[in-house]
Amino acid sequence: MDKHVLTLNKVAKRIQKQQIIHSVDFSLNQGQALALCGGNGAGKSTILRMIAGILQPSSGSIEVNGVSWKHDRQGYAEQIGYMPDDYRFGQGLSAEETLTFWASLRKVSKDRVQDILNMVGLYEVRNKSVSSFSKGMRQRLLFAQALLTKPPLLIMDEPTNGLDPYWLESFITLVRAAKMEGHTIIFSTHQLEIAEAVADHVIFLKEGRVMEEGTVNDFRQSYGSHGLQSAFHRLFGLPGSIQSNGGETR
Numbered sequence: 001m002d003k004h005v006l007t008l009n010k011v012a013k014r015i016q017k018q019q020i021i022h023s024v025d026f027s028l029n030q031g032q033a034l035a036l037c038g039g040n041g042a043g044k045s046t047i048l049r050m051i052a053g054i055l056q057p058s059s060g061s062i063e064v065n066g067v068s069w070k071h072d073r074q075g076y077a078e079q080i081g082y083m084p085d086d087y088r089f090g091q092g093l094s095a096e097e098t099l100t101f102w103a104s105l106r107k108v109s110k111d112r113v114q115d116i117l118n119m120v121g122l123y124e125v126r127n128k129s130v131s132s133f134s135k136g137m138r139q140r141l142l143f144a145q146a147l148l149t150k151p152p153l154l155i156m157d158e159p160t161n162g163l164d165p166y167w168l169e170s171f172i173t174l175v176r177a178a179k180m181e182g183h184t185i186i187f188s189t190h191q192l193e194i195a196e197a198v199a200d201h202v203i204f205l206k207e208g209r210v211m212e213e214g215t216v217n218d219f220r221q222s223y224g225s226h227g228l229q230s231a232f233h234r235l236f237g238l239p240g241s242i243q244s245n246g247g248e249t250r
């Protein structure tokens with residue numbers, strides 16, 4: 001039997017009097033990628049922040065490789081890399097200085113910093129101030145820091161926001177390579193084509209509940225060739241939905 005890298009067991013989150021996440025269960029095996037999809041406010045970031053240990057569930061449990069944040073924070077932190085949906089970088093620091101700072105905190109070698117700058121296409125601009133970077137360049141820097149320690153679990157909140165088509169392609173290649181290297185990946189996205197390109201498993205969330213889940217193939221079998229788009233349209237009631245018999249729009 002495959003060993004689960006990530007397990008969520010009846011995870012719920014209440015903030016003040018609002019139930020943000022209702023009992024969510026899922027697990028992921030090594031090398032698998034899971035996409036969390038859904039409209040604005042569905043609860044994607046909240047789930048990812050709980051997995052990243054930034055928020056604690058109100059009930060239920062989360063384990064990464066059998067380690068829970070509650071029982072072993074240091075051990076848990078070593079299991080994960082987290083790419084937030086937004087981050088305020090230190091003023092005036094270059095890309096290389098920023099990554100070197102994170103690398104020193106995590107005892108990562110300087111060689112790894114150079115390798116990863118190369119990998120995400122920021123090597124040429126490594127000495128430029130991050131404050132001069134575009135959104136897409138900042139996203140690539142955040143992706144680099146999440147992968148610095150080669151963590152077993154990579155958590156990414158809207159990783160492709162602001163990427164142009166070239167870097168979107170490159171991102172897909174990087175994520176596929178990370179999977180091949182054995183990283184397990186969970187990410188949120190509004191871009192269903194990204195989910196389709198890299199995810200093994202997709203979960204649609206609405207108002208903090210899992211509405212539908214399955215493999216990309218499961219969605220194709222249920223909804224036709226535009227499986228994820230059709231499921232999204234059905235769940236979120238957008239016009240122009242695609243019929244289940246093979247992708248004709250109404």
Ligand SMILES: Nc1ncnc2c1ncn2[C@@H]1O[C@H](COP(=O)(O)OP(=O)(O)OP(=O)(O)O)[C@@H](O)[C@H]1O
Binds near residue numbers: 020039040044045046
């Ligand atoms: N600290 C908080 N206090 C109160 N409500 C919150 C808090 N954090 C999140 N929420 C609410 O929880 C719900 C889920 O938010 P979340 O950011 O997880 O959604 P999301 O699916 O990531 O949305 P988006 O796609 O817009 O980023 C929203 O209704 C949001 O307003």
